[in-house]
Amino acid sequence: MARGRSDLAEPAVSRVADRATVEPATRRGALPVGRVAGVPVELHWSLLGAVALLTWLLAAQVLPAEVPGAAPVWRWTVATAAALVFVATIALHESAHVLVARHVGVRVRRVTLWVVGGVSEMTGEPRSPGGLAAVAAAGPVTSAALGLGFLGLAQLGRGAAWPALVVAALAWLGGTNLLIAAFNLLPGAPLDGGRVLHGLVWRLTGDRERGRAAAVAVGRLVGFALTGFGVLLFLLGSWTGLWLAAVGWFVGLSAAAERNGGRVVAALEGRTAADAAHAPELVAQAGSSAETLVAALRARPPRAASIPVVGVDGDPVGVVTVGDLVRLGPADRATTRVREAGRPLPAERIVAADVPLERLAALGALPGTDLVAVVADHGRLTGTVTVPDLARLVELHRLGT
Ligand SMILES: [Zn+2]
The missing domain is CATH 3.10.580.10 (CBS-domain)
Structure with a gap:
């Protein structure tokens, strides 16, 4: 899952308040790795855990199912490489948000990649509905393009008789990126799709806050539905359900935060x-x-x-x-x-x-x-x-x- 800073939208003022006390602690966990268009990109330590988990998932679950009988050393090697490439695709998803944000005149302070994806901290909101929708759509469009690219490569590899493990990893990268694109396009705040909806309703009604209200309402619905579906899956015996329920809970909470963020934007707008x-x-x-x-x-x-x-x-x-x-x-x-x-x-x-x-x-x-x-x-x-x-x-x- 990848989110822009725009997706997260905590109330700006509580963010201000948090930073005074919390930031030094969280900042210690971030490792600077480079810059995209002048914006610092940092890795949060929790990402190491995610890479380890993904590597295990691939080496112990996905690859053995796809390529039975492959040597463990190759399974783990390919799994590690694929997990690292996956992190790079999350970075590309966030970079797309950053580049389009810059294009529409919104400055990004920094991008932090952590366990659940990426967070781009933006200073303010795009001034137009089209700009808002474009910044949000850039991430999922990038993930979808990457997904199709990896699936294409997997297809190419099958025809050219590349090692079966490599083909399986490419197919997994393709499927996962498509899943990330689809998940982020769910039309509720704080997801990218919620931002697109926000821009759309803003364009149709001419009222930015009405667009935000629509995105928040759908976001709460999406969060509620995901949580319910997750709990149901879990009760039916699937551990994936627990993960889905946690994500749904997070989406619901963030939708409420988005609403508060809207109040802050409205309160500060036009003031100096x-x-x-x-x-x-x-x-x-x-x-x-x-x-x-x-x-x-x-x-x-x-x-x-x-x-x-x-x-x-x-x-x-x-x-x-x-x-x-x-x-x-x-x-x-x-x-x-x-x-x-x-x-x-x-x-x-x-x-x-x-x-x-x-x-x-x-x-x-x-x-x-x-x-x-x-x-x-x-x-x-x-x-x-x-x-x-x-x-x-x-x-x-x-x-x-
Ligand atoms: Zn995104």
């Missing part, structure tokens, strides 16, 4: 950094000592946990948190400058007041802080945007204000 930003209660000077900052905090404790750090000209250069100062310890506070106690601010988090909020929501919090971005005017800090700032806007939107 200026709408969310608040004037910082306290600004730390990069060159002053941590002790000076601690004294200022004691005198007037700020409500925000992240304190922006500025240079001599008032230009934003970093951010320091109360936690950073605690970790420093009393002895080091006198000798450490604020700049060293905190962390530098990446250029992408220093924004103008008119930057769309959707872009900031997609950025998430700077790891270890609740700060999303600082607003600067002519190089001088004028405001900060934090996770609570974004969450407040979403809540207010739900109130109908």
Whole structure:
């Protein structure tokens, strides 16, 4: 199963909140392997488990059934190779999403391949129904093309008397890729097919949120049906049923998340950094000592946990948190400058007041802080945007204000 970031669509703000705390832990499990169109591609450690499971499935179940009597060493060799090729096909499915997303102007932060497929983290949504449908369809179309290609190769191999194990592996790769294309085309969110439906209804009604609602409704139905069918299969004695039920459960949950994500998109749409930003209660000077900052905090404790750090000209250069100062310890506070106690601010988090909020929501919090971005005017800090700032806007939107 392969999913785009678009398919996963958790609420952007809860994602923002999660990232502040959860991301460092999950990020440790990812191994960078390369780039597609400038987008970093990472392997999650859980993928190793998937490769092992697939290899076993092929070597112990699929290949013995197709080619009885093949030597175990060849079975395991071919099975390992086929499992690795399968992972590569998942990567190609995700890469297709990434390339088309870039074509329609949606930036992708990174692609992570893990145990259930791939996740592309996109910053925002395509602006048109056609773009949305195209980004979603690119994955299954790629899987289907790969599937047909592998089946064609298997056919060719049969005619040319290639080793039977290789032919069987090619046929398995073909069938599995077709299955992935078909599964992802189920027309409910969060699957690729749900995105296509979303784009279609959006095009027909002119209303993006109505398209999303349709995709979410069908997604819940698909999740419910898969879960029910899976449980039934399991009761009839098939372990595949358990897997299907788990996938169905996941689809149902993600459909609900997609609905919440829609609320976030609607709440932030058309708004800018200026709408969310608040004037910082306290600004730390990069060159002053941590002790000076601690004294200022004691005198007037700020409500925000992240304190922006500025240079001599008032230009934003970093951010320091109360936690950073605690970790420093009393002895080091006198000798450490604020700049060293905190962390530098990446250029992408220093924004103008008119930057769309959707872009900031997609950025998430700077790891270890609740700060999303600082607003600067002519190089001088004028405001900060934090996770609570974004969450407040979403809540207010739900109130109908
Ligand atoms: Zn996909």
